[in-house]
Amino acid sequence: MASSLLLPPRHYLNDGYGIKSWLLTRDHKRIALLYLAAVTFFFFVGGAMAVVIRLELATPVGDLVSDETYNKLFTMHGVMMVFFFLIPAIPSVLGNFLVPIMIGAKDLAFPKLNLASWYIYIVGGLFTLYALVTGGVDTGWTFYTPFSTVSSTTNVIPTALGIFITGFSSILTGLNFIVTIHRMRAPGMTWFRMPLFLWSTYATSLINVLGTPVIAITVLLVAAERVFHFGFFDPKVGGDPVLFQHLFWFYSHPAVYIMVLPAMGVISELVAAFCRKQVYGYSFVAFASIAIAVLGFLVWGHHMFVAGESVYAAMVFSILSFLVAVPSAVKVFNWTATMYKGAISWQTPMLYAIGFIGLFTIGGLTGLFLAAIGVDVHVTDTYFIVAHFHYIMVGGTIMGYLGGLHYWWPKISGRLYNEWLAKIAAAIIFVGFNLTFFPQFIVGYLGMPRRYHAYPPEFQLLNVLSSAGASILGVGYLIPMVYLMWSLRYGRVAGSNPFGASGLEWTTTSPPPTENFSEIPTVTEDAYTYPVRVEGHVA
Amino acid sequence: MSPDPAAHHHPALAHHFADLEQQKEAAALGMWLFLVTEVLFFGGLFTVYSVYRSWYPEAFAAASHEMVVWAGTTNTVVLITSSLTMALAVRAAQVGERRVVMWFLAATMLLGLAFLGIKAFEYYTEFAEHHVPGPGFAFEPAYARHAQIFFSLYFVMTGLHALHMLIGLGLMAVMFHWVWRGTITREYSSPIEISGLYWHFVDIVWIFLFPLLYLIGRHAH
Numbered sequence: 001m002a003s004s005l006l007l008p009p010r011h012y013l014n015d016g017y018g019i020k021s022w023l024l025t026r027d028h029k030r031i032a033l034l035y036l037a038a039v040t041f042f043f044f045v046g047g048a049m050a051v052v053i054r055l056e057l058a059t060p061v062g063d064l065v066s067d068e069t070y071n072k073l074f075t076m077h078g079v080m081m082v083f084f085f086l087i088p089a090i091p092s093v094l095g096n097f098l099v100p101i102m103i104g105a106k107d108l109a110f111p112k113l114n115l116a117s118w119y120i121y122i123v124g125g126l127f128t129l130y131a132l133v134t135g136g137v138d139t140g141w142t143f144y145t146p147f148s149t150v151s152s153t154t155n156v157i158p159t160a161l162g163i164f165i166t167g168f169s170s171i172l173t174g175l176n177f178i179v180t181i182h183r184m185r186a187p188g189m190t191w192f193r194m195p196l197f198l199w200s201t202y203a204t205s206l207i208n209v210l211g212t213p214v215i216a217i218t219v220l221l222v223a224a225e226r227v228f229h230f231g232f233f234d235p236k237v238g239g240d241p242v243l244f245q246h247l248f249w250f251y252s253h254p255a256v257y258i259m260v261l262p263a264m265g266v267i268s269e270l271v272a273a274f275c276r277k278q279v280y281g282y283s284f285v286a287f288a289s290i291a292i293a294v295l296g297f298l299v300w301g302h303h304m305f306v307a308g309e310s311v312y313a314a315m316v317f318s319i320l321s322f323l324v325a326v327p328s329a330v331k332v333f334n335w336t337a338t339m340y341k342g343a344i345s346w347q348t349p350m351l352y353a354i355g356f357i358g359l360f361t362i363g364g365l366t367g368l369f370l371a372a373i374g375v376d377v378h379v380t381d382t383y384f385i386v387a388h389f390h391y392i393m394v395g396g397t398i399m400g401y402l403g404g405l406h407y408w409w410p411k412i413s414g415r416l417y418n419e420w421l422a423k424i425a426a427a428i429i430f431v432g433f434n435l436t437f438f439p440q441f442i443v444g445y446l447g448m449p450r451r452y453h454a455y456p457p458e459f460q461l462l463n464v465l466s467s468a469g470a471s472i473l474g475v476g477y478l479i480p481m482v483y484l485m486w487s488l489r490y491g492r493v494a495g496s497n498p499f500g501a502s503g504l505e506w507t508t509t510s511p512p513p514t515e516n517f518s519e520i521p522t523v524t525e526d527a528y529t530y531p532v533r534v535e536g537h538v539a
Numbered sequence: 540m541s542p543d544p545a546a547h548h549h550p551a552l553a554h555h556f557a558d559l560e561q562q563k564e565a566a567a568l569g570m571w572l573f574l575v576t577e578v579l580f581f582g583g584l585f586t587v588y589s590v591y592r593s594w595y596p597e598a599f600a601a602a603s604h605e606m607v608v609w610a611g612t613t614n615t616v617v618l619i620t621s622s623l624t625m626a627l628a629v630r631a632a633q634v635g636e637r638r639v640v641m642w643f644l645a646a647t648m649l650l651g652l653a654f655l656g657i658k659a660f661e662y663y664t665e666f667a668e669h670h671v672p673g674p675g676f677a678f679e680p681a682y683a684r685h686a687q688i689f690f691s692l693y694f695v696m697t698g699l700h701a702l703h704m705l706i707g708l709g710l711m712a713v714m715f716h717w718v719w720r721g722t723i724t725r726e727y728s729s730p731i732e733i734s735g736l737y738w739h740f741v742d743i744v745w746i747f748l749f750p751l752l753y754l755i756g757r758h759a760h
Contacts, residue, residue, distance in 0.1 A: 106555035109565040175572045183565040184555075213576045217583035221695065229673035230691035232587060237672075237687040243590055247583055515554075 005493040005536055007414045008509040015514045026111035027514055032097035033412070034118050039089050040481075042125060045132075046080030047474065049073045054436075054470040057463045062454035070453035071138035072154065076131075078141030083163050084125055086397050087255060090262035091208075092121070092173060094404045095201050097412060099177055101505045101512060102195050104186025104521045109179040117172045124166030131155035131162065140451065142252070145233035145244040149225040156226060160219040167212045170258070174208030177201055186504075188523035192286070195503055195527045196272075196279060199286040200265030203293040207254045207261075210297070215251035218244065242307050249300035257296040259393055260360070261289055263400025264331055267353050270403050271335045272528040273501035274350035275342025279528055281334045288327035288334075295324045305376045314373055321371035328364050332357060347499070348422040352403025355430045359395030363388060366441065381451075384444030387437045395433055402429070402480065409484060410498045414511040415491030416537060421483045429476035435469025495536010502532045510536070551727045563729040570733045574740045577703075581744055584696050588751060591688050598685030600756030602678070602693075605670060610661050611753040614654050615745065621650035622742045629735045635725030637718060644715045647738065651708050658701055665690070693752055700748060703741045710734045 012029045015021075022030060053073050056064040065073065096114065100107050108114050131137055137159045139148040148156050181194075181202050222244070224230045231237035233244040272279045279285055301309055301317030309317075335357055344350065366388040369375045379385060410416055439462040444450075448459045455463065497506040508517050549559050556562040592599050628643035669677035671694070672687040679686075714734050717723050723731055 109555075110569060111553075111555065113569075171576050175569060175576070178572055179565050179569045182568060183561060209572055209576050210579055213580035214583045217580050221583075221587070224691070224695055228694075230695065231672055231687045232691055236684075238591075238595060238685045239688060240590070243587065247586070 005495050007493055007511070008513070010513055011414065011509060011511040012514045013414070013511050024115075026107070026115055028096050028100050028108050028111065028114060029412075029512065029514075029516075031114050031118055032093050032095075035088065035092040035096060035121070038118070038122060038125065039085050039093060042080050042084035043089075043477075045129075046077050046085060047477065049077035049080070050470065051474060053077060054467040056453050057455070058467040060455050060457045060460050060463075065453065067453050068138060069136075071140075071451070072136035074451055075137050075140050079128060079137070079159060079163070080132075081393075082141055082255070082259075083166055084121075084128065086259040086393055087170060088121060088166075088173075089397065089401050090266065090404065091177070091201060091204055091258075092118075092169075094197075094266065094401070094408060095177060095204075095262060096173075098197065098408065098505060099180055099201060100184065101508065101516050102198055102503060103181065103184060103189050104504050104517065104523065105180065105184035106515045106517075106520075108176045109184055110176050113172055114176055117169045117176070120172070121166055121169035124162045124164070124169065126162075127158050127165060128162030131158035134158075142248060143219065143222060143244075144248075145222065145225070145241045146235065149222055149233060150236075157223055160223050164216050164219050164223075167216045170208045171212045171216075174205035174212075177205040178209065186521050186523055190523075192283065193523055193526050194286075196268035196282065196285050196289075197262075197265035200261045200268070200289040203289040204258050204261045204265075206290075206293050207258050207296065211251040211254040211258070214247060215255075218247040218251070221247075242304065242309075245304050245307055246300065249303045250297075253300040253303065254293075254296040256389070256392060257292055259397045260400075261292060263356065263397045263404075264289065266400040266404035266407075267335060267356050268331075269503070270349045270353040270407055271338050272530075273407065273499055273503075274347060274353070275339050275344050276500070276530045276532075277338055277342045277528065278526070278530070279334065280337035280340075281330075282527070284330050285334050288330040291327035292324060295320065295327070299324060302371055302376070305373050306380050318371050318373050322368060325364065325368055325371075328360075332361055332364075348417075348419060348426055349403045349407035349499075351423060351426040351430075352399050352406065355426065356396060356399040356403065359391055359399060359433065363391030363395055366391065379444055381449055382444035383440040383448050383450055386450050387440035387444055390437045390440070395437070399429075402426075405484075406480075407499070407501075408505070409487070410494035411505055411510045411512070413488055413491070414494055414509075415487050416494045416498060417480075417487040417491055418483045421479065425476055425479035425483075428472060428479065432469050432471075432473030432476045436466050436473050437469070439463070439465045439469075492537055495534075497532065497535040498537050500532050500534035500538075502528050502530060506532070506535075549726060551722065559727065566729055566733055567736075570736050574736065577740060577744075581696075581699070584692065584699070585747070585751075588692050588696070591685070591692070592751075592755075595685035595688065596756065598682035599689050601682045602670075602686040602689035603752060603755065603757050605665075605668070606693075606753045606757075607661050607664055608753050608757070610657050611749055614657050615749050617650050617654050617657070618742045618745050621647050621654070622739055624650065625735050625738045629728075629732050632718070632723055632728035632731040633725070635728075637721075637723075640718050640723070640731065641715060644711055644718065648708055648711045648715070651704055651711070655701060655704055655708075658697065662694075665693075696748055696752070700741065700744055703744070707734075707738050707741050710737060 012027055022034065025031060052065065056062065056070060062070065135155055137154045137156055139152050139156060143160065181198060221232045225232055225234060231239050233239045233241050235241065268279055268285055299317055299321045301313055302321045305314050370388060406422060443459050443462040448455055494510050496508065496510050504521055507521065552559055553562060624643045624646040628640050628647060631639035631643060665671060669675055670690050672691045676687055711734065714731055717730060
């Protein structure tokens with residue numbers, strides 16, 4: 001039966017052709033693909049800057065770019081990656097595609113708003129690209145005042161506006177997901193029958209809705225201070241720069257959970273699918289997502305241990321930061337417990353899941369070092385911090401994103417990618433990632449500060465290792481681009497459930513019809529009820 | 540879900556909802572969530588205000604003394620009245636009184652415009668008295684530095700509020716058009732109700748701004 005498998009005659013990809021059918025679509029699946037194209041573009045723009053940064057750091061002297069250019073490079077790298085890739089990537093691409101299908105709905109609650117969110121994202125991105133091509137910005141992605149308001153002569157305003165505008169895309173996407181999950185679930189789809197990806201998407205959306213408005217008003221105040229000479233954070237009129245830091249991190253620390261929670265949701269799906277088991281302690285994993293979202297709002301002060309924060313405030317923030325480790329560890333232990341005695345198959349998405357669990361554990365544990373005030377004071381603004389957050393954001397989020405993209409690719413495209421190449425790429429990414437960032441823990445602990453384009457010669461070996469790792473990582477990221485694109489045309493037809501996975505998305509055709517299901521499904525069992533028969537080619 | 544079979548074929552029902560009831564609940568929840576984001580948005584400003592008010596109470600009282608308090612009071616009355624006309628418009632829409640809805644929406648818009656007119660007059664006064672922060676700022680020397688923070692907050696807070704009023708007026712104009720062309724009916728009045736939520740929210744923001752900027756500590760000076 002396998003060789004004669006055909007794509008379904010009608011699906012969302014052939015329901016209308018031409019550029020207009022895409023740019024004016026209200027189908028959440030097509031909007032997901034619009035986001036896929038856009039975030040991939042920004043990922044490679046941000047990645048290109050990382051390439052130049054690592055090239056510069058291959059030698060101790062600042063010889064490739066000037067110090068001003070270097071400042072702009074790490075700033076734009078951070079802005080592009082954080083606001084235009086990491087924050088939107090999983091929710092906007094995988095979330096958009098999957099949320100309605102996973103709950104058995106025809107679309108998100110507000111399809112027009114969903115399309116509008118994409119356009120808002122693009123407009124914000126254009127502002128930021130404009131800032132980039134007309135000279136860049138050098139404040140760091142954190143925009144600390146008074147440098148950003150008084151001293152810097154670079155393109156702070158267009159970048160801040162870009163972030164302000166893009167924020168509304170996150171807010172509206174989060175709002176759309178929350179309303180959809182509350183109001184659009186199919187008959188029988190109770191909260192505790194939902195796939196864990198939806199719990200983590202819901203928790204992420206809560207942070208988007210509650211946190212993003214605060215960064216919006218904060219960058220607006222920075223812009224007002226710069227343009228109209230208003231005084232909010234300027235010490236000249238009695239303003240407090242640390243107040244800016246409080247407002248900034250009130251959003252930007254939870255933003256880390258906006259990046260990693262969706263990846264955790266993906267991992268829960270992958271572990272269940274490739275161990276063919278119910279996720280161990282389903283409700284604990286579900287509530288851990290909510291707990292991370294809530295606790296994540298209470299720890300922002302740990303970014304200011306050295307900024308003149310009171311000792312008592314610092315102690316409270318330190319304890320609360322340690323507490324975030326509890327729900328995070330619940331997830332890691334429960335994934336591991338799910339794998340225990342599971343029938344694990346080592347397909348590509350599972351490799352990413354394993355990679356995520358390992359890298360996230362290292363990133364999370366070093367986060368505990370940083371929650372301890374004494375250690376934090378020692379390593380603040382060193383490469384230790386850089387390594388720590390890249391383990392979470394790149395090792396965590398991008399591993400989850402790529403794992404999810406591979407897992408649902410047959411559903412999205414209807415075709416299978418080359419499994420052998422995909423496994424090689426996953427291995428290259430894992431090795432390249434660790435070679436890039438593990439030496440940074442050491443060099444940071446030894447005292448190399450971040451954000452300088454030159455460094456003492458004794459740090460060269462570790463920096464050369466890191467740069468070598470980055471080039472391997474770069475190759476690793478290019479390979480999936482190639483074979484995923486190739487599979488769109490030449491890949492074997494997948495069939496509706498090539499992995500034999502549970503979940504409503506695997507009960508409809510690949511690719512799904514525009515309305516997702518021929519008729520609205522009725523749900524009668526819990527999530528992850530195995531075994532499930534493979535329908536189509538075995539991936 | 541709905542006992543009324545006609546609700547499944549209503550022209551206003553979008554394809555992805557089962558019935559009008561589900562569509563209405565989704566829209567209402569969406570607007571409430573949006574208002575939550577607005578609370579956080581203005582919340583950032585209120586935080587900044589609270590910090591500096593507690594640090595520089597004398598300068599804030601002195602600056603607050605310069606506000607045109609009769610204008611602020613009039614505007615408060617104008618806005619509360621507009622909330623009343625808005626509530627009456629919602630009620631009229633629910634019982635299907637098309638002409639009454641249009642009258643009350645028009646009244647709401649007129650009151651909104653009156654508010655913005657008075658606000659513009661106030662801005663002009665502040666401008667004429669050199670109370671706009673920046674190089675041209677002039678104030679009692681003892682409080683000149685910190686009063687700049689007060690006026691920066693004043694202009695950003697009332698300015699963003701006025702922007703929300705403008706958006707509200709646009710929304711009301713669309714609603715007026717929808718009632719006029721017959722989109723809004725007794726069965727499908729939720730757009731008016733949801734626009735009303737937004738209008739009331741913008742009013743409530745002013746109810747907080749008015750005492751904070753015009754009244755507190757005003758007589759201490």
